[in-house]
Amino acid sequence: MISVLIVEDDPMVAEMNKFYLEQVEGFQCKGWAKSVGEALIKLADESFELILLDIYMKESNGLELLSALRRGSKRIDVIIISAASDKDSIRDALQNGAVDYLIKPFEFERFLAALSAYKEQHFLFRNQDSLDQSELDKLTGYRKEPSTxxxxxxxxxxxxxxxxxxxxxxxxxxxxxxxxxxxxxxxxxxxxxxxxxxxxxxxxxxxxxxxxxxxxxxxxxxxxxxxxxxxxxxx
CATH class of the missing domain: 1.10.10.10 (Winged helix-like DNA-binding domain superfamily/Winged helix DNA-binding domain)
Structure with missing residues (x-):
């Protein structure tokens, strides 16, 4: 099971994200934090493999947590789930290694696609020492443009x-x-x-x-x- 931390200051949204997560096989919500500070405390005490991260929170900005993770030694993947749709937030998130970005509101199908793609990537990296080009193309989303x-x-x-x-x-x-x-x-x-x-x-x-x-x-x-x-x- 992939252990997940939800970082979201709105309890109702956090509960919805947890409900969605429970519908996807292979994932387990092991914690919830309503601020970057709470998240850092939980990350120091527990082991997580994936974070579902909001950006706009009352006490903090989720991008601060993403930057802190990249400066540290822990390898934890992040999927952004946020209402932030401005290009600067999206660029900062992607440049800091977010594996996907969902803009609120979103449908469950998009959430499922994000988690399914992440699960495939997670187990591929865990079980293989190297990748061939077709496997890498699949992970990066490369598709040959149709010509007919x-x-x-x-x-x-x-x-x-x-x-x-x-x-x-x-x-x-x-x-x-x-x-x-x-x-x-x-x-x-x-x-x-x-x-x-x-x-x-x-x-x-x-x-x-x-x-x-x-x-x-x-x-x-x-x-x-x-x-x-x-x-x-x-x-």
């Missing part, structure tokens, strides 16, 4: 991609949902959702979750600045 429609995914066609993209272009710089593209393109919502997800992965679209007053959050998309150039090779 067939490279995108099994079942994708140029005709459907062209139809979806034409519907996307009608929105120009405005955001849109899967449902809106399905209506305007005449393609099923499930199929449109798959195409939009791939287009977002390719960088042709930007995606964001929007929260209304009622119901679940909605995934919305917007054409990226390089969307047309990315899609041109496929359609």
């Amino acid at each position: 429609v067939q490279d995108l995914s099994k079942g994708f066609t140029r005709h459907t991609l062209r139809t979806v993209w034409k519907a996307v272009e009608t929105h120009n710089a405005n955001s849109f949902s899967t449902e809106e593209i399905a209506v305007s393109s005449g393609i099923s919502r499930v199929s449109v959702g798959k195409y939009l997800a791939v287009l977002a992965d390719m960088g042709a679209l930007n995606s964001e979750l929007t929260y209304g007053t009622i119901g679940r959050p909605v995934q919305r998309y917007r054409m990226s600045s390089r969307g047309s150039s990315v899609i041109s090779k496929f359609i």
Whole structure:
């Protein structure tokens, strides 16, 4: 089991993170600290392998803890879970070795992806003395950019991609949902959702979750600045 320390000053958020953590096999929450000071005390007394770290806390800034860890001799991995979305905080976190960065609010699927990727990395480093290029590429997230429609995914066609993209272009710089593209393109919502997800992965679209007053959050998309150039090779 991978031992985890949650560093978060909001008890309700800390409890939610713990609940999410308990849904992922292979992890165990062994402690909670509501400030950098408390975290340092716990780290001195107990052994942890992973920290789920908030940045904006009332008494301290989580990046101080991350910097302190990197200056010290302990090898403890950190995943940032924070509302901090400014580029300076993100850059500082990544440059100080955070293995992932989740911006609040997030969905469980993103949390699961972060923990699953970390678990694979953790056991790979623990069990192997060296890595080959394919294993390293997997850890660093390197993916060969697809060059044809067939490279995108099994079942994708140029005709459907062209139809979806034409519907996307009608929105120009405005955001849109899967449902809106399905209506305007005449393609099923499930199929449109798959195409939009791939287009977002390719960088042709930007995606964001929007929260209304009622119901679940909605995934919305917007054409990226390089969307047309990315899609041109496929359609």
